[in-house]
Amino acid sequence: MTGDPPPHPAESFDRVFDAYFAEIYRYAAKRLGPDAGSDVAAQTFLEAFRQRGRYDPARAGVRTWLYGIATKVVGRHQRAETRALRARARLGPGRDTEEHTDRVDARVSAEGLRGEIAGAVAALPRGQRDVLLLVALADLSHDEVAAALGISYGTVGSRLNRARTTLRKALGGTNPMLTLEEQHG
Amino acid sequence: MDEVRMVRDSYPEPPPPTAQMIGRARALLDGPPRRSRPRLGWGLGGGLVAAGAAAAVAIAFTGGNAPAPAPSGTVSLDGKAAFLAAAEKAEQQPVGRYWYADVVSGQSYIMRARTGTYAITGAHDETFGWWGAKSGMGEAYYGRDLPARPLTARDAELWRKAGSPSSFRVRSDDRYITYTTKATKWRSDGPEKGTYPHGGGKFLDGKSVEQLQSLPTDPAKLAKEFLGEADAAAGLPAGKGLPPEQRASSTIHRVASIMDAPLPPKVRAGLMRALAAQPGVRAIGRDSDPLGRRGIALASGERTTTVTAADGRPASEAGTYRSRTVIIFDERTGAMLSRQEELTRSGGEYREMRPGFVIEYQTLRSAAWTGTRPAPPSELPFK
Numbered sequence: 001m002t003g004d005p006p007p008h009p010a011e012s013f014d015r016v017f018d019a020y021f022a023e024i025y026r027y028a029a030k031r032l033g034p035d036a037g038s039d040v041a042a043q044t045f046l047e048a049f050r051q052r053g054r055y056d057p058a059r060a061g062v063r064t065w066l067y068g069i070a071t072k073v074v075g076r077h078q079r080a081e082t083r084a085l086r087a088r089a090r091l092g093p094g095r096d097t098e099e100h101t102d103r104v105d106a107r108v109s110a111e112g113l114r115g116e117i118a119g120a121v122a123a124l125p126r127g128q129r130d131v132l133l134l135v136a137l138a139d140l141s142h143d144e145v146a147a148a149l150g151i152s153y154g155t156v157g158s159r160l161n162r163a164r165t166t167l168r169k170a171l172g173g174t175n176p177m178l179t180l181e182e183q184h185g
Numbered sequence: 186m187d188e189v190r191m192v193r194d195s196y197p198e199p200p201p202p203t204a205q206m207i208g209r210a211r212a213l214l215d216g217p218p219r220r221s222r223p224r225l226g227w228g229l230g231g232g233l234v235a236a237g238a239a240a241a242v243a244i245a246f247t248g249g250n251a252p253a254p255a256p257s258g259t260v261s262l263d264g265k266a267a268f269l270a271a272a273e274k275a276e277q278q279p280v281g282r283y284w285y286a287d288v289v290s291g292q293s294y295i296m297r298a299r300t301g302t303y304a305i306t307g308a309h310d311e312t313f314g315w316w317g318a319k320s321g322m323g324e325a326y327y328g329r330d331l332p333a334r335p336l337t338a339r340d341a342e343l344w345r346k347a348g349s350p351s352s353f354r355v356r357s358d359d360r361y362i363t364y365t366t367k368a369t370k371w372r373s374d375g376p377e378k379g380t381y382p383h384g385g386g387k388f389l390d391g392k393s394v395e396q397l398q399s400l401p402t403d404p405a406k407l408a409k410e411f412l413g414e415a416d417a418a419a420g421l422p423a424g425k426g427l428p429p430e431q432r433a434s435s436t437i438h439r440v441a442s443i444m445d446a447p448l449p450p451k452v453r454a455g456l457m458r459a460l461a462a463q464p465g466v467r468a469i470g471r472d473s474d475p476l477g478r479r480g481i482a483l484a485s486g487e488r489t490t491t492v493t494a495a496d497g498r499p500a501s502e503a504g505t506y507r508s509r510t511v512i513i514f515d516e517r518t519g520a521m522l523s524r525q526e527e528l529t530r531s532g533g534e535y536r537e538m539r540p541g542f543v544i545e546y547q548t549l550r551s552a553a554w555t556g557t558r559p560a561p562p563s564e565l566p567f568k
Contacts, residue, residue, distance in 0.1 A: 012390060013214070021210060024201055024523060029199035038202060040568040041196055042210035049214050053328070058381070088195075104224040117195040171191075 009052035009062060016052075016062055017045055023063070024070050027138050036080045044070040051075035060147035067138050068148030071130050078126065089115045120170035128163040131156055195307040201477040222556040237537035243307035265461060265468035271481045271516045280394055281554030282322070286445040289566050291475065293336055294355040294364075295534055296347070297501065302383060302537045303343035305353050306324055306475070311550070313371070313561035318394050318554075322383035327561045329371045333364035334567060336455070336475075336543065362469025371561045389446035402451040404459035411443060412436050412459060430486030433465030434510040435522035437485055441512055445552045453519055460512070472513050472541075473546050474523030476566055480513040489528050504533030523548040 002077055009016050024044055029037025047054075047069050074081060077178075121129060134140045134148060142156045214222075291306035316324040333353050335341040344350070352365045360419040373380050386393055401407055440460050445454070460466055465486050472482040492504040507530035513522045524545035528535050535542060550566050 012442060012555060014435075014442075015390070017211065017214065020504065021207060025202045026199060029202075030196045034199050038206040038210070041202070041206070043379060046213045053310075082286055114195040114197075117191055120492055132189070132192060136189045136198060160189075167192070169190040 009048060009055045009065075013049055013052055016048070016066075020066050021045065022061060022065055028070055028074060029068065030137050031074050031084065031133060032077060032080050033084050036077060036084075039130070040070060040073045040077065043073045047073065060144070064140065064144045064148045065145075067134060067140060068150070070165070071134060071148065075126060075130070082122050085118045089119035089122065116171055117167070120167050124163055124166060129160045131159040132163040135160060188292075203369065211435075212564075221470075229524055230553050244451065263319075267470070267516070268461055268468045268481045268483060268514070269458060271514050271519050272454040272534075274338060275517075279554065280318060280398075280447070281556050282318055283315050283555050283557070283559050284318065284388070284447045285313065285555065285559040286444065286552040287311065287313045287550040287562065288547060289476070289550050290545075291331070292545045293543060294353065295353075295537070296344075296353060298343070298347035300346040301343040303340040303347070304538060304542065305333050305340065305344070305355075305364070306336055307333045307353060307355055307362070309333055309364070313559075315390065315559040319387030320393075321383055322385035323380070323382045323558075325373055325380040327371045327373045329561075330367075330369040331565065331567070332366040332368050334366065352457060368565060371563075389443060389448070394447065397447060397452070398449050400401065400447075400448070400452045401411050402455040404455045404462060407452065407455045408459040408463070411423070411456065412439060412463065415463050428488075429465035430488050430509070433463060433485035434488070436463050436466065437483065437510045437512045437524060441547065442519035447554065450519065457514065457519065469511070472511060472527075474513050474525065475543055476523075476548055476550065478513075478515070478522050480522045481516045482513045484512075484527075485510040490533070491532050502534040506530060506532035506535045520552070 025037055025041035027037075027045070028040035031037065035129060044066060049068055051069075055062070060068070121132070121154060124132065130149060131145055134145045135142075140148060142153055142160075145151075145156045146153045153158075195228070197332055225491040235486060240264040246500075289311045290393045293304050294306040294307045295303055296303055311329050311331055314325065349366075352363050354361055354363045356362075367500070381567075388394065401410070437460070440456060443456065448456070461468060461483055466483050469482050469484045471479055473479045487507045487509045489507050492502050506528060508526050508528050510524070511527050514520065514523055522547055525548070526544040527540075528538055528542040528544060529540050530540075531538055531540065535544070
């Protein structure tokens with residue numbers, strides 16, 4: 001890919017599909033699970049294909065543009081996302097506290113943390129969640145998130161800050177990251 | 186405390202997409218035109234990409250004696266010979282300072298007036314782009330909406346009978362859109378347009394003019410470089426995967442998207458031969474495009490589209506029709522004229538239309554080298 005400009009959707013959509021399908025699927029599957037993720041990825045490319053004439057390289061890269069469409073499509077499946085997050089939240093502690101006291105090994109506590117995070121992400125307003133997940137899962141810069149979602153740079157920053165604050169509070173203001181870091185070595 | 190990183194780490198890595206997932210997503214793109222795309226649905230459980238695609242819109246290969254929209258008869262041999270003769274004529278054109286391409290596209294809609302059913306072209310637009318031969322010479326993209334209009338002379342007659350309406354409310358996917366008989370001015374700004382003073386020099390797949398000039402002319406090599414992707418993209422070994430008519434249609438779409446680039450005539454001729462040799466692609470003799478230009482054509486096999494009212498579509502759209510993807514070239518110059526989806530068997534929402542009816546098209550109004558910076562034409566492509 002180095003050196004080559006990204007394919008222009010209006011000229012070579014097949015190449016756009018080849019270059020980005022797996023990545024967009026991965027993002028959607030992370031948010032919704034593989035089955036719904038696969039549907040969302042297919043829908044994203046179908047919409048992108050239909051809008052390809054309107055793609056403007058001056059405004060956003062092809063990748064950013066696709067993430068913007070994918071995020072909108074994910075937004076139509078809020079219930080699926082909430083379900084996915086709740087399912088993962090149930091892996092966390094609280095449901096089975098007795099067991100939790102017995103098992104303090106790193107694996108369980110990492111799973112518990114994931115569960116708490118999933119629950120906290122599920123509780124975020126949609127705008128904040130989209131910004132947070134485009135940064136966390138798609139590695140988009142603030143500029144790219146702004147272009148993908150059609151919001152201002154400032155709005156990206158403020159949504160992200162609010163999301164972080166909410167998460168910090170939800171996780172009790174502790175630093176559970178240490179647990180994960182220890183576990184990962 | 187880095188919440189972003191925590192969130193990132195908390196999401197498990199999903200399994201990679203399966204070949205089936207990729208194939209289905211790809212098939213949606215290669216599927217029937219915008220208007221009748223399968224509706225995406227939920228609730229069939231498991232891998233449910235398009236409930237519509239699975240349940241209501243069956244796309245099946247139909248071989249055998251397809252009703253040919255063009256004058257039928259012995260199409261294969263004569264058609265192919267004539268097609269290959271056209272490829273021979275791919276005209277030499279000296280490289281100029283600027284390349285431009287002017288593309289007109291439209292989608293047919295059925296208007297059910299009390300005085301008689303007729304077809305119009307809506308979603309009708311024209312895009313014009315030019316590119317300097319070398320980087321730094323600039324490039325620009327323009328677009329305008331074209332008037333919605335009755336598709337053929339017969340449609341125009343019925344439109345007049347209906348009182349010559351100047352706006353058309355049509356159903357597009359799951360909503361209604363109104364198209365009017367007004368054109369807009371050319372615009373070079375806005376979301377999809379622009380002028381890039383420092384651009385230029387990059388054409389098909391970012392290749393320079395020199396790189397295009399040194400492309401192979403051998404059909405097999407060109408097929409390998411440009412046409413071998415339909416199955417690979419679906420994650421499937423070549424030739425096994427997409428149904429043949431879908432592969433052929435997808436290949437025709439790809440060739441059409443390549444043909445507005447400044448390819449040397451021998452490369453263009455090689456690509457035409459490569460396309461004619463693809464499985465599922467057949468010569469169908471002469472055909473005309475929506476601008477009324479006649480040429481020599483290739484087509485994919487037929488595919489069948491079935492729409493059921495159970496899918497939430499109006500009863501007037503329910504039924505089965507067949508169509509194929511057609512690409513037309515100028516017999517004298519070898520230039521591509523048009524890529525269009527044509528009805529081969531009436532039915533469903535197109536039950537009153539005749540074989541040869543153009544469901545959707547993308548026509549290359551013109552593409553050429555010029556010595557001076559090109560400007561989009563003011564006259565409309567249709568009178």
